[in-house]
Amino acid sequence: MDYNNILVNQNDGITTITINRPTKLNALNKETIAELHSAFAKANEDTTTKVIIITGTGEKAFVAGADISEFADFSVDQGAELARKGQEDLFDFVENLNTPVIAAVNGFALGGGLELAMAAHFRIASDNARMGLPEVSLGVIPGYGGTQRLPQLVGKGRAMEMIMTAGMIDANTALSYGLVNHVVTQEELIPLAEKIAGKIMRNSSVAIAEGIKAINAGFKNGVDGFKAEIDAFGTCFGTEDFKEGTTAFLEKRKANFPGK
Structure with a gap:
């Protein structure tokens, strides 16, 4: 454009x-x-x-x-x-x-x-x-x-x-x-x-997006930042990036995050 x-x-x-x-x-x-x-x-x-x-x-x-x-x-x-x-x-x-x-x-x-x-x-x-x-x-x-x-x-x-x-x-x-x-x-x-x-x-774009969301939550009136962190943390467990990141760590290799 x-x-x-x-x-x-x-x-x-x-x-x-x-x-x-x-x-x-x-x-x-x-x-x-x-x-x-x-x-x-x-x-x-x-x-x-x-x-x-x-x-x-x-x-x-x-x-x-x-x-x-x-x-x-x-x-x-x-x-x-x-x-x-x-x-x-x-x-x-x-x-x-x-x-x-x-x-x-x-x-x-x-x-x-x-x-x-x-x-x-x-x-x-x-x-x-x-x-x-x-x-x-x-x-x-x-x-x-x-x-x-x-x-x-x-x-x-x-x-x-x-x-x-x-x-x-x-x-x-x-x-x-x-x-x-x-x-x-x-x-x-x-x-x-x-x-x-x-x-x-080099890091998980999915996890970074959840981190941005959680950090911002702590600066918003009426929002419980700790609760937002818990929810975002849990969300990460359902992602392909989490599976790849933890598997790569256990296999002692560099992670190749799919961004999903």
């Missing part, structure tokens, strides 16, 4: 989705969000895709925020609908995919850009990355899950400070906060993402 705002490349089990609006610093508009939803859905449904990497084109920005010109004149109801639809179509959607999603954050990840990175299952960053949620400087708050995911990742106090000050943190601060897992040079960013993806792909 041809896209106007993103590039999609599939190679050796990895689908790389690159937001490609360099003149707008890869800012998210409605069309880009729709295209991202489509690309993530297709990659998740593709049984040959084992890991998804999301990144931005160029050296300046992962995603520098949302396209403010699209909603500057919205009403209260329109603003609420913008947030609801965006969360449903992209941010919550990405978080709950069965396929692992790695955000490779190159340059600025601000507003909706940081929210997209936080929706991924984990993040790595280039050493020139800058991250923040500057929405209060525009008279609004983060609306794509930022007020929920940021405190989960960095703690309530740090999230409060970042959101209230509308300031940016650098890559090493993000690393110390636990917001990103690794910091490398710009040149090393995608190779590192692919290296980590390679390690993930």
Whole structure:
């Protein structure tokens, strides 16, 4: 499928989705969000895709925020609908995919850009990355899950400070906060993402999907994460991957997971 705002490349089990609006610093508009939803859905449904990497084109920005010109004149109801639809179509959607999603954050990840990175299952960053949620400087708050995911990742106090000050943190601060897992040079960013993806792909994709589900359950209101883990653990026992994994272990050989 041809896209106007993103590039999609599939190679050796990895689908790389690159937001490609360099003149707008890869800012998210409605069309880009729709295209991202489509690309993530297709990659998740593709049984040959084992890991998804999301990144931005160029050296300046992962995603520098949302396209403010699209909603500057919205009403209260329109603003609420913008947030609801965006969360449903992209941010919550990405978080709950069965396929692992790695955000490779190159340059600025601000507003909706940081929210997209936080929706991924984990993040790595280039050493020139800058991250923040500057929405209060525009008279609004983060609306794509930022007020929920940021405190989960960095703690309530740090999230409060970042959101209230509308300031940016650098890559090493993000690393110390636990917001990103690794910091490398710009040149090393995608190779590192692919290296980590390679390690993930050695394991059972079915078990990984159940692990994502169980981990996410622990962060949802009204959901017993321990019960979700028990159910997911039990589900694994009925899979071909479990049979292959345990048999390979007992036979002292490398497992060849069928992904079923």
